């Protein structure tokens with residue numbers, strides 16, 4: 001009956017659609033981004049990091065890389081790097097957000113935790129020629145980013161985004177390349193979280209011995225863990241690369257365990273306590289200690 005009166009029908013349809021819109025699109029603002037979602041450690045970008053972020057967008061890195069770790073266990077294990085899954089409070093300074101929807105390459109939300117090297121040597125090598133560290137990579141080379149950074153709008157961007165900055169931050173931009181900026185951005189992602197530091201405290205109990213004394217039993221698994229986590233820096237045959245060769249070592253098992261678990265971040269060796277369990281780390285220790293002759 002109502003449908004015979006177009007005016008009333010249109011009004012009622014409009015009201016129904018507006019109720020739906022309010023419930024799904026306007027009301028949620030009442031309960032998302034509340035004080036409870038904020039994460040105090042999350043800091044805004046510095047001018048260099050923000051320039052890097054803009055280059056990331058210009059080059060369309062987000063067409064191949066997402067920046068959000070879903071709550072799925074598989075996602076957390078693969079991309080969490082000790083930082084867990086993504087929470088809304090991590091994105092307060094992202095304008096626009098770069099969550100993305102396509103993973104041709106890995107998620108980058110926690111990439112700063114994965115390669116903590118202050119000099120960014122891994123990123124430089126990888127961006128200049130991805131195949132030099134990951135032989136099967138189909139990521140394009142970005143060697144052309146080794147050109148001077150255009151800083152004309154750097155200060156204006158910071159003002160517009162209302163991010164705090166100092167004159168020292170701006171001076172820091174002098175002489176930097178686009179490559180430096182994008183590496184600074186990569187190194188920031190995920191590193192504001194304090195989660196990983198708690199986990200990095202994992203150490204072998206002082207009296208614990210390496211349970212794997214026979215390389216034969218663990219070799220296949222150790223080689224596969226090594227290929228996935230270590231080869232890009234230590235070489236696919238452990239011959240060395242960004243990090244030293246790992247064919248035999250004069251260090252004790254416990255010392256090697258500590259290095260792999262905690263890392264030597266200042267020198268570019270990441271800690272793996274957040275991503276590898278104790279058993280796996282011991283297997284790697286056995287491989288490094290006893291795997292002198294084999295490949």
Ligand code: HEC
Pocket residue numbers: 056059060061063064065104105106108111114130131134136137138139140142182186
């Ligand atoms: C055509 C798709 C594609 C584009 C575009 C692309 N990447 Fe990648 N990226 C990949 C793939 C595939 C991998 C995995 C293999 C590797 O590590 O090289 C990867 C790996 C990475 C890694 C290492 C991830 C890890 O967990 O080790 C970083 C960092 C990275 N890309 C950054 C970038 C940046 C920065 C840009 C833009 C300048 C970019 N990528 C553009 C496909 C892409």
Ligand code: HEC
Pocket residue numbers: 114115122226229230231232233234242243244246249251256259260264267268269270272284288
């Ligand atoms: C991002 C690059 C990178 C990755 C990935 C990496 N390492 Fe390293 N590693 C280094 C660098 C650089 C050093 C040298 C650190 C130093 O000089 O203090 C190093 C040092 C080491 C050392 C100490 C060697 C010695 O004799 O002093 C061991 C052991 C080691 N790495 C094992 C591993 C294992 C096992 C993995 C994989 C689970 C791994 N590394 C992954 C870069 C890396």
